[in-house]
Amino acid sequence: MDNNIVVMKFGGTSVGDAQKIKMVARKAIETKASGKDVVVTVSAMGHTTDELIELSKRVSASPSRREMDMLLSTGEQVSIALLAMAIEEQTYKAVSLTGSQAGIFTDDVYSEAKILTIDTKRIFDELKDGKIVIIAGFQGINQHGDITTLGRGGSDTTAVAVASALDARYCEIFTDVSGVYTTDPNIVPGAKKISAVSYDEMLELASSGAKVLHLRAVEFAKKHGVVVHVRSSFNNTEGTWIMDIDKEMEQAVVSGVSYDENQVKISVFGIPDKPGIAARLFDAFAGANINVDMIVQNVGEGGIAAISFTIKNEDLLIAKKVIQDIRDKLEIKEIAIDTDIAKVSIVGAGMKTHPGVAARMFACLGDNGINIEMISTSPIIISCVIRQDKAKEAIKIIHECFELDK
Amino acid sequence: MDNNIVVMKFGGTSVGDAQKIKMVARKAIETKASGKDVVVTVSAMGHTTDELIELSKRVSASPSRREMDMLLSTGEQVSIALLAMAIEEQTYKAVSLTGSQAGIFTDDVYSEAKILTIDTKRIFDELKDGKIVIIAGFQGINQHGDITTLGRGGSDTTAVAVASALDARYCEIFTDVSGVYTTDPNIVPGAKKISAVSYDEMLELASSGAKVLHLRAVEFAKKHGVVVHVRSSFNNTEGTWIMDIDKEMEQAVVSGVSYDENQVKISVFGIPDKPGIAARLFDAFAGANINVDMIVQNVGEGGIAAISFTIKNEDLLIAKKVIQDIRDKLEIKEIAIDTDIAKVSIVGAGMKTHPGVAARMFACLGDNGINIEMISTSPIIISCVIRQDKAKEAIKIIHECFELDK
Numbered sequence A, B: 001m002d003n004n005i006v007v008m009k010f011g012g013t014s015v016g017d018a019q020k021i022k023m024v025a026r027k028a029i030e031t032k033a034s035g036k037d038v039v040v041t042v043s044a045m046g047h048t049t050d051e052l053i054e055l056s057k058r059v060s061a062s063p064s065r066r067e068m069d070m071l072l073s074t075g076e077q078v079s080i081a082l083l084a085m086a087i088e089e090q091t092y093k094a095v096s097l098t099g100s101q102a103g104i105f106t107d108d109v110y111s112e113a114k115i116l117t118i119d120t121k122r123i124f125d126e127l128k129d130g131k132i133v134i135i136a137g138f139q140g141i142n143q144h145g146d147i148t149t150l151g152r153g154g155s156d157t158t159a160v161a162v163a164s165a166l167d168a169r170y171c172e173i174f175t176d177v178s179g180v181y182t183t184d185p186n187i188v189p190g191a192k193k194i195s196a197v198s199y200d201e202m203l204e205l206a207s208s209g210a211k212v213l214h215l216r217a218v219e220f221a222k223k224h225g226v227v228v229h230v231r232s233s234f235n236n237t238e239g240t241w242i243m244d245i246d247k248e249m250e251q252a253v254v255s256g257v258s259y260d261e262n263q264v265k266i267s268v269f270g271i272p273d274k275p276g277i278a279a280r281l282f283d284a285f286a287g288a289n290i291n292v293d294m295i296v297q298n299v300g301e302g303g304i305a306a307i308s309f310t311i312k313n314e315d316l317l318i319a320k321k322v323i324q325d326i327r328d329k330l331e332i333k334e335i336a337i338d339t340d341i342a343k344v345s346i347v348g349a350g351m352k353t354h355p356g357v358a359a360r361m362f363a364c365l366g367d368n369g370i371n372i373e374m375i376s377t378s379p380i381i382i383s384c385v386i387r388q389d390k391a392k393e394a395i396k397i398i399h400e401c402f403e404l405d406k
Helices: A018-033 A048-059 A065-089 A121-128 A154-166 A199-207 A215-224 A277-287 A313-326 A349-353 A357-367 A388-401 B018-033 B048-059 B065-089 B121-128 B154-166 B199-207 B215-224 B277-287 B313-326 B349-353 B357-367 B388-401
Strands: A005-010 A037-042 A094-097 A104-106 A115-118 A132-136 A139-141 A147-149 A170-175 A228-232 A240-242 A256-260 A263-272 A292-299 A304-312 A334-338 A341-347 A374-378 A381-387 B005-010 B037-042 B094-097 B104-106 B115-118 B132-136 B139-141 B147-149 B170-175 B196-198 B228-232 B240-243 B256-260 B263-272 B292-299 B304-312 B334-338 B341-347 B374-378 B381-387
Touching (some): A005 A018, A005 A154, A018 A037, A018 A065, A018 A132, A018 B048, A037 A065, A037 A154, A048 A065, A048 B065, A065 A094, A065 A132, A065 A147, A065 B048, A094 B065, A104 A154, A115 A154, A121 A154, A139 A154, A154 A170, A199 A215, A263 A277, A277 A292, A277 A304, A292 A374, A304 A313, A313 A334, A341 A388, A357 A374, A381 A388, B005 B018, B005 B154, B037 B065, B037 B154, B048 B065, B065 B132, B065 B139, B065 B147, B094 B121, B104 B154, B115 B154, B121 B154, B139 B154, B154 B215, B196 B199, B199 B215, B199 B240, B199 B341, B256 B388, B263 B277, B263 B313, B277 B292, B277 B313, B313 B334, B341 B388, B357 B374, B357 B388
Parallel strands (some): A005 A037, A005 A170, A037 A132, A170 A228, B094 B132, B170 B228, B196 B240
Antiparallel strands (some): A104 A115, A139 A147, A228 A240, A256 A341, A263 A304, A292 A304, A341 A381, B104 B115, B228 B240, B263 B304, B263 B334, B292 B304, B374 B381
């Protein structure tokens, strides 16, 4: 890395109105003035995307994804133009680039496109010209020259992908929180900001409900070794660095506690305990594009099995259809759907070398009368399904138990 | 012309809300169903452009034109996406194209770009695929791949230019009036819709204040021989055809009466009657990009000349500065500015072969006690400057005098 490029990403709330756009302009200028080459990616202003979706519903019940991308991509285009104007108003040079102009090429999957490659020529030319380069997040162009969007969290992915393509020093994600916390500070006021986490920990935190950074962006950062700095757009304090941490510093055993209330537990009773039944069940879900998270299988008396698993709340409707379709084929006797659950997880890269962490978590919960209904473990995460109305209490208990506030 | 292509253009009020967009979709589908290949160009919805301009003012006092074009071009992009969705909802095939995707290449003059060429490959491909092709009006792309806009009336120009490039049968401009009238129907209820006018007549009508079609679009249509049909978006009746009319039918002597209240008369008194003074005066105006419309020069007693001329109201501020600057140099004694004027014109390609038309117009006005302050004539237009408060009366009188209501 022989350049001095920094990529700064600002989300929709950070560019929510003219005043905030001016604030973002100042942040970009400050960074430029400190001697860096600055690339900024932004999302659409505030609720723009939702408003455009609402507008589309008024002309079509099921708009095509190509046209939806054509429509939604205007949101970021408005933001980049306004931000460039705000920077130029301070007599700094700036240029706004759409995804297409920035050379962000994606596959053909409208609404959920993946970035294939970034042709960085234009960006480098503009940087060489002394300009602050502002790139529309969330969007790209496919081989046909058509506009695609990257789906939820796409602006984070744009920022990380651009940082990777430019071999930038780091990618700063500005958000409305000051970084990644040991748990949700709204639930545990003593939650501490984590100064650095590994990619793997961040992946687990993101997939378990910590919303500061989108899963796909973290995956991209991990794959390409992009150093990410998550920080507040409202102050100048250091946030959380996400990086290849193993090499650099000793691991904390447990880094944080995350939770997810957006899960449903489905229990299927009375499945004949024959090989391949579970596979057929989950095949059907995969075919309907439903992600199954935790799975627990028990063989009961008489060789009759029960399987419980969790899925996302928004997939429940389709999941019910899937079950209806295969119910008779698989000789399923009874199905129970439980929406009153929550998943509580501890994440920490240090766990893999510290035995007994799981036992300690279960003991903490048990000692406080919280029943654990499902468990899943991996080298760096342990998740428990509990009653939803116990979730906040559980988070506080675990946070204290592992002394994360110390 | 061996194709069956029709270009349909809908302005901002025609796509003002979801309901109206659905109506435009139906019109496009009807035309497609009648066996035509359909290309639609649309403007931004209703007041979108004004709202975006307002937004830009909140971040910058003088936004750069490049970023302004980046911002404003989103307006049409929203329209084309929604229209494509509305058409697809009726199970017809459609595709929306930005100016860039439609291959509309312009020069580098942001905010007032001129179309240089249209690469029609993509449009033809999509038409061959049976799709209704929807193109964003008002915008293009320059040699650097940057978005440009065509300035006021740009969507009309896009439509005509696309029609020309595709060698379309004709270009239909849908608007909130049913065509070109002998005069403003709001002033003269007996005003008649003209079934056909020549390009030259339409140019005079457009430049004299008839607002159905932008001057630049008419010029483009004339230059490239595009047949234009101006008609209402709210009914199916025939509108006005603009075409090379000389060849096809006999001319009416006078086609219509137009007026323009947006003019200012500037009178400059006491200029030494030396050669070149007028030239220097108008050079100075040209240098400030001010268009001078009518000019009348009189040499008074003692070789002291007076020049009166008219300019557009919006240029008055700059015009005053220009006069201030050259006042002493040209030894100008006195300047009078009169904003209470109106220009009333009769337009007709038949006038050039019918002497006495001007005399008849002057007599009509004179007989009714309306004083003519300035006159200018050309083979197909005669314009008179009169008091503004007499304008409506004058229009009625002339309309009756030439029996345009018959």
